[in-house]
Amino acid sequence: MSKSSQQRSFLSRVRNALPSLHPAERRLGEFVCDFPGELASYDAQELARFANVSKATVSRFVRRLGYESYEAARKHARDEQQTGSRLFLTLSSDEQGEASLTGNLELGKENLERTFAAIPQAEVDTVAQAILDARKTWVIGFRASHPFADYLRWQLAQVVEEVVSLPGGGETLGEHLVNFGTQDCVIVFGLRRRVAITGQILAYARERGARLLYVTDEGVEPEPIATWHFRCHSRAAGPLFNHTSVMALCHLLAMRTIELAGEGSRHRLRRIETLNERLEEL
Numbered sequence: 001m002s003k004s005s006q007q008r009s010f011l012s013r014v015r016n017a018l019p020s021l022h023p024a025e026r027r028l029g030e031f032v033c034d035f036p037g038e039l040a041s042y043d044a045q046e047l048a049r050f051a052n053v054s055k056a057t058v059s060r061f062v063r064r065l066g067y068e069s070y071e072a073a074r075k076h077a078r079d080e081q082q083t084g085s086r087l088f089l090t091l092s093s094d095e096q097g098e099a100s101l102t103g104n105l106e107l108g109k110e111n112l113e114r115t116f117a118a119i120p121q122a123e124v125d126t127v128a129q130a131i132l133d134a135r136k137t138w139v140i141g142f143r144a145s146h147p148f149a150d151y152l153r154w155q156l157a158q159v160v161e162e163v164v165s166l167p168g169g170g171e172t173l174g175e176h177l178v179n180f181g182t183q184d185c186v187i188v189f190g191l192r193r194r195v196a197i198t199g200q201i202l203a204y205a206r207e208r209g210a211r212l213l214y215v216t217d218e219g220v221e222p223e224p225i226a227t228w229h230f231r232c233h234s235r236a237a238g239p240l241f242n243h244t245s246v247m248a249l250c251h252l253l254a255m256r257t258i259e260l261a262g263e264g265s266r267h268r269l270r271r272i273e274t275l276n277e278r279l280e281e282l
Contacts, residue, residue, distance in 0.1 A: 010076045013065045021064065024057045040077035044070040104236070108244040111233040114218075115245035119230050127185075127228055128256040130211045135183035136162040138176065138210075140201060145189035148215075148246055152187065155254035158269060159261050177201070182209035190216045191234070192241065202226065215249065217241070 008016070011033065018029050031051040032039055039047055048055045058070060067073040131137050137160060141149030146167075153165035166176055180186065186205040190198050194216075205212045206225045214226035218233045232249055236242040258269075 010073070010080050017064055021061070024053050025061045025064065027051065028053045028057055028061050039074060040080075043074075104242070107235055107242055111235055111242055111245045112248055114233040115231070115249070119249075123228055123230075124252060124256055125260065127213055128253060128260050130185045130213075130227075131156060131160060131163075131253075131257050132261055133183075134160075134162070134185035134211070135181065136164065136179070137185045137187065138164050138166060138180070139187045139189075140166045141189035141191075142167070142195045142198070143191075143193065144241070144243075145191045145194075145215075148189050148191070148243070148250060149187070151247070152250045152254065155250065156257060158254070158272065159258045173197075173201070177204055180205055180208035180210050184208075184210040185213070186210045187213045187215065189246075190214060190220065191232075191243070191246065192217050192219065215246070 014029050014032055018026055018033075021029055028047075028051045035050075042050070044058045045055050048058045051058075062070050062073040065073060067076070137156060139149040139153045139156075141147070149165050153163050156163045164176065167173055188198065188201060188205070202212065202214060202223065202225055212225070212227045214223050214229045216223075216229070216231050218231050218235075220229075220231060222231075223229045230249060232243070232245040234241040234243055234245065261268075
């Protein structure tokens, strides 16, 4: 198997193979695309029964995808249950109770506890101070990460003047990245699924000498080129990630930045409130 095919996700292998598969194999492939968690959860005979194909068809199918055995394909799918698409989570009728209000609250609490057990207060304070000391703070996020980047920028604007969220509408990244410097702080949100250029942005920020905070889900290995790497647990009972810990981290970073700014932040906040009241009166 080529290196490039080894690096492809399980689902991308299935989708790429579909046009060339025989009818029974294609039926199995379409079933797996709809319910990839079934392959991760069941043995070959069980999967064959669910997809209404023979066990031999399952064996031929995984070989066409480039796997040496069904267990190798199953292991890849299991790995992606932890780090990839929420499609890999199966929701049986027995599990639907977990998706109730109580179950979701418990998962949110667990995500918070596991996230902040690995983030020392001292590191949060160091990041907050770096934001205060920076010539400019750049907050970057794509796809699911974009609203968190916007939210953090909005909160930080209460206390720091030079904070920018990227990408902006109709703008290219190069128009902003060219301004990165050693006195800057760069915050990159890289939640699942990350865009391909995330690694290039991290490398460029480090190349320019900026202090770099990388915020990801728990499925990302520690990033050595980041000054700080905070991993937020996002386990959920259904097909959507639970981003409670990401929002809590944004709130904590903004609050500690305001607190460490001291009287200067209170003076800025008072001026903001005075202007808001004046504009509201108008």
